[in-house]
Amino acid sequence: MQALNFPPADWQMSLKNLVSDPAELLALLNLPAEHLPAAERAAKLFGLRVPREFVELMHPGDINDPLLKQVLPIDAEFIDKPGYVADPLAESQARPVPGVVHKYQDRVLLILSGACAINCRYCFRRHFPYEENRISGAAKDRALDYIRERTELREVILSGGDPLVSSDKRLEELIGELSAINHIERLRIHSRLPVVIPRRLTEHLERILSSSGLQTALVLHINHPQEISDELTDACQRLRRAGITLLNQAVILRGINDEVEIQVELNRALYRSSILPYYLFLFDPVKGASHFDLSEPQAQALAAQMQAQLPGYLMPRLAKEIPGRPSKTLIQVTPAD
Numbered sequence: 345m346q347a348l349n350f351p352p353a354d355w356q357m358s359l360k361n362l363v364s365d366p367a368e369l370l371a372l373l374n375l376p377a378e379h380l381p382a383a384e385r386a387a388k389l390f391g392l393r394v395p396r397e398f399v400e401l402m403h404p405g406d407i408n409d410p411l412l413k414q415v416l417p418i419d420a421e422f423i424d425k426p427g428y429v430a431d432p433l434a435e436s437q438a439r440p441v442p443g444v445v446h447k448y449q450d451r452v453l454l455i456l457s458g459a460c461a462i463n464c465r466y467c468f469r470r471h472f473p474y475e476e477n478r479i480s481g482a483a484k485d486r487a488l489d490y491i492r493e494r495t496e497l498r499e500v501i502l503s504g505g506d507p508l509v510s511s512d513k514r515l516e517e518l519i520g521e522l523s524a525i526n527h528i529e530r531l532r533i534h535s536r537l538p539v540v541i542p543r544r545l546t547e548h549l550e551r552i553l554s555s556s557g558l559q560t561a562l563v564l565h566i567n568h569p570q571e572i573s574d575e576l577t578d579a580c581q582r583l584r585r586a587g588i589t590l591l592n593q594a595v596i597l598r599g600i601n602d603e604v605e606i607q608v609e610l611n612r613a614l615y616r617s618s619i620l621p622y623y624l625f626l627f628d629p630v631k632g633a634s635h636f637d638l639s640e641p642q643a644q645a646l647a648a649q650m651q652a653q654l655p656g657y658l659m660p661r662l663a664k665e666i667p668g669r670p671s672k673t674l675i676q677v678t679p680a681d
């Protein structure tokens with residue numbers, strides 16, 4: 345019998361059709377071609393990738409748009425500043441088998457996919473060797489064996505790249521295998537894909553997540569309130585009603601979200617979309633992105649101002665990751681005078 349060919353889901357069409365040419369991005373936003381040579385140069389370091397849905401959330405004609413600045417390659421990426429390195433979290437030392445990153449006691453991270461829907465210029469994994477670390481075929485079996493053998497584990501985190509780049513079918517299969525492991529209770533998915541293509545939160549995915557038998561959290565990555573579209577809000581509210589916990593982790597980025605008004609509005613907008621603020625991370629010192637960094641005292645001052653305006657449950661935890669520590673390191677926030 346001839347195999348049935350199902351058309352790819354809409355979100356997969358969006359992934360195929362994303363913007364990867366700097367000239368096209370500038371033209372879509374009515375921006376002058378004077379920005380093109382730098383964008384083309386820096387795109388050779390780390391390619392441009394941005395879904396059209398995300399471009400639609402940007403303000404045409406504004407080269408300082410906070411969403412555009414997260415994706416537009418610029419010459420500052422060539423600055424080689426001491427202390428900014430290819431693997432700032434030393435993840436290469438925490439990979440017991442390909443595709444597995446094991447840093448903390450009761451949880452383990454699986455690198456499901458090397459691809460993302462969007463290339464964020466500040467990504468701490470912009471130099472990550474994904475080709476050696478994707479779990480498929482024999483690597484997937486080894487990764488699952490690793491989890492089965494370690495009965496101290498309670499949680500599996502699907503990460504990437506972006507794990508939601510994987511098809512629902514692949515996710516369903518993997519989640520089924522994880523839920524069959526007795527000691528695994530919790531599933532966490534770290535993804536930015538629903539932010540940049542909200543249609544990725546399909547009803548089918550919702551059913552997979554809500555019926556797995558695992559306590560499930562989707563951790564989104566939203567840095568600015570302008571990233572929260574009505575479509576994303578609708579999809580998140582639906583997932584929340586289906587019993588999925590929705591959390592957000594953001595990164596403090598110089599020139600993008602380092603003002604108190606933006607942070608306050610971000611955390612209020614998250615809650616309106618049924619997403620709870622979780623972490624506000626200090627920038628990880630990755631090579632090629634030092635221009636986004638804000639010092640720790642500056643971040644503390646920002647968080648203190650946020651704390652004065654937000655109720656405790658809307659205040660994300662200010663944190664940083666120090667390689668080798670058994671958990672994230674929380675940074676103290678002293679109340680503003």
Ligand code: SF4
Binds near residue numbers: 460462467504506
């Ligand atoms: S979506 Fe996440 S993993 Fe992908 S480039 Fe952006 S920050 Fe990095």
